[in-house]
Structure formats: C-alpha cells, structure tokens
Amino acid sequence: MSNPPPASSPAPSDPRPAPSPAQQQHTPAGPSAPALAPQKEIYNPALKLGGAALPAGGGQDVTVRLWAEGLTRQYSMGTSKLDVLRGLDVDFPAGLSCIIQGQSGSGKSTLLHLLGGLDRPDGGRVMWRGESIYGWSRNKLAEWRNLNVGFIFQSYQLLPELTAWENVDIPAMLARRGSRKKAEELLEMVGLKGRATHKPRQMSGGEQQRVAIARALRNDPELLLADEPTGNLDPKTGREIVHLLLALQREKQKTLILVTHDESVAAMGHFRFQMRDGQLVT
Numbered sequence: 001m002s003n004p005p006p007a008s009s010p011a012p013s014d015p016r017p018a019p020s021p022a023q024q025q026h027t028p029a030g031p032s033a034p035a036l037a038p039q040k041e042i043y044n045p046a047l048k049l050g051g052a053a054l055p056a057g058g059g060q061d062v063t064v065r066l067w068a069e070g071l072t073r074q075y076s077m078g079t080s081k082l083d084v085l086r087g088l089d090v091d092f093p094a095g096l097s098c099i100i101q102g103q104s105g106s107g108k109s110t111l112l113h114l115l116g117g118l119d120r121p122d123g124g125r126v127m128w129r130g131e132s133i134y135g136w137s138r139n140k141l142a143e144w145r146n147l148n149v150g151f152i153f154q155s156y157q158l159l160p161e162l163t164a165w166e167n168v169d170i171p172a173m174l175a176r177r178g179s180r181k182k183a184e185e186l187l188e189m190v191g192l193k194g195r196a197t198h199k200p201r202q203m204s205g206g207e208q209q210r211v212a213i214a215r216a217l218r219n220d221p222e223l224l225l226a227d228e229p230t231g232n233l234d235p236k237t238g239r240e241i242v243h244l245l246l247a248l249q250r251e252k253q254k255t256l257i258l259v260t261h262d263e264s265v266a267a268m269g270h271f272r273f274q275m276r277d278g279q280l281v282t
C-alpha cells in the first residue's frame with residue numbers, strides 16, 4: 001500500500017507550461033538569485049529596426065541582449081547645451097551586424113561609448129540581458145566591459161611600448177588569464193603570423209588595426225563595437241579590414257555594431273541605421 005503524494009506536489013502530468021524566458025525576465029530576483037536576467041526574445045514586428053528586413057533565412061524571431069531605451073546625452077558648451085542623443089531607442093539583434101552611418105558630429109561615437117559602458121547617459125538606459133548597465137557598480141561595469149565588449153577604434157589605440165602580442169593580450173591579462181600562445185593564435189587569425197614581437201611603430205596602419213581586432217576578440221566577447229575602423233586607412237586596406245571584421249563576426253556569431261562613412265561598407269551588414277537628430281533611423 002503506497003501513501004498518496006503530499007497535496008503540494010505537482011502531479012507527474014502537470015499540464016502547466018514552464019515559464020517562458022520573457023516571464024522569467026520579469027521575476028524579481030531574490031538576494032541569492034543569479035543576477036543575470038535572460039535575454040528578450042522578440043518577434044519581428046516589435047523590433048525597433050525601422051522595418052529593416054531580417055537576413056534571408058533568418059526567420060522572424062531574433063534574440064536581443066543589448067538594447068537602449070530613451071537614451072539621452074547632452075554636452076555643456078559654455079552656457080549653452082548640446083543635445084546629442086534625444087531619447088534614442090534601439091534593439092540590436094544578437095549575432096548579427098548593424099552598420100551606423102551619419103554626419104560627422106551627429107553622435108555616433110557618443111552612442112557607441114554609451115553602448116559599451118565607457119560613458120554615462122543623462123537619461124534612459126542601456127540594457128544588457130534585462131539589466132541596466134549604468135545601474136551597476138563601477139567595478140562590475142568595468143568587468144562586464146572587459147569580458148563582453150571588444151572595441152575597435154579609428155586610431156587603433158595600441159600601447160606603443162608593447163609588442164603586438166602584448167597589446168592583444170591586455171584584456172586577458174586584466175582578467176588574470178593572459179597567455180602569449182593564445183594572443184599569437186589570434187594574431188595568426190587576423191593575418192599577422194610572424195609579427196608577434198613587432199611594436200606598433202614597426203607596423204602599417206592596416207596591420208595595427210588587425211592587432212586591434214585581435215585584441216578586441218581576446219576575451220571572446222559577445223559584442224564588437226567598431227568606431228570608423230577604416231577612417232585612417234587607404235580604401236583598399238580599409239576594405240580588407242572590414243571584410244575581415246565581417247567574416248569574424250559571421251564565423252563567431254558576434255553582435256557587431258560598426259560606424260562607418262563608407263557607403264560600400266554600409267551595404268555589407270545585416271542592418272543599417274542613420275544617426276539623425278539624435279535618433280537612429282533607417
């Protein structure tokens with residue numbers, strides 16, 4: 001004779017569905033609950049992509065882990081104020097590439113810095129997996145940035161006294177897991193085999209940007225933020241760099257946000273935006 005199960009146990013055939021990620025996202029986290037909220041799954045019509053078509057074969061559902069809500073940024077210029085971002089909303093589909101164009105001074109770099117945790121908005125939020133990144137402590141923000149964001153700048157931003165492999169290894173050293181071997185493998189991947197001990201001044205602009213790309217990938221971040229990465233390069237070298245970036249984005253399914261003036265580059269991404277009047281439009 002077996003005892004009946006306690007009344008509170010769910011029956012083995014409990015028909016209630018498991019909570020969806022969206023439901024879980026809105027569950028308040030208890031003190032000991034894991035901090036990471038799930039991503040939001042979005043059905044295309046809700047996506048703030050201005051009607052951009054999803055890539056062929058991509059289906060209608062996309063995952064969004066990085067988004068901005070009502071972002072504002074203002075600079076004080078003496079007594080006057082300059083409104084650079086004016087309540088900007090955008091969702092960035094994970095694993096795809098977004099190209100941002102716009103006139104000089106329209107706020108592209110300001111936006112990229114905010115998305116990557118390098119600045120602080122005056123209003124609105126930058127969201128990562130359901131959490132507001134500027135609600136975190138400085139340490140948590142810095143750690144998130146180092147592990148989840150790879151930056152590529154127009155001016156490469158390499159440290160002149162370090163060799164190529166040392167520059168590539170910086171993000172890993174900050175995370176206390178440096179490895180010359182891994183840095184050299186990345187250099188080989190970006191076409192710089194044999195240049196590991198060169199210093200930046202011993203390399204061309206295109207080679208320095210390859211080092212910067214390898215550095216951006218060093219901690220295998222999910223986000224790649226590239227701010228006019230071809231701005232200091234001749235057109236042919238610039239195209240090679242963009243092809244390399246896009247190939248790596250696709251191969252490793254990174255979320256790439258690339259700012260560029262180059263019309264031929266803009267056509268190569270999955271999505272395309274213009275920065276205009278402090279908003280992103282298509």
Ligand SMILES: Nc1ncnc2c1ncn2[C@@H]1O[C@H](COP(=O)(O)OP(=O)(O)O)[C@@H](O)[C@H]1O
Pocket residue numbers: 075076082084102103104105106107108109110111
């Ligand atoms: N730290 C700052 N202080 C004052 N004005 C700034 C600052 N940074 C950027 N700006 C101004 O904000 C505007 C947007 O700059 P930016 O985001 O660099 O534009 P973009 O990258 O599209 O060329 C420009 O007019 C620029 O001069």
Ligand SMILES: [Mg+2]
Pocket residue numbers: 108109110227
């Ligand atoms: Mg800029």
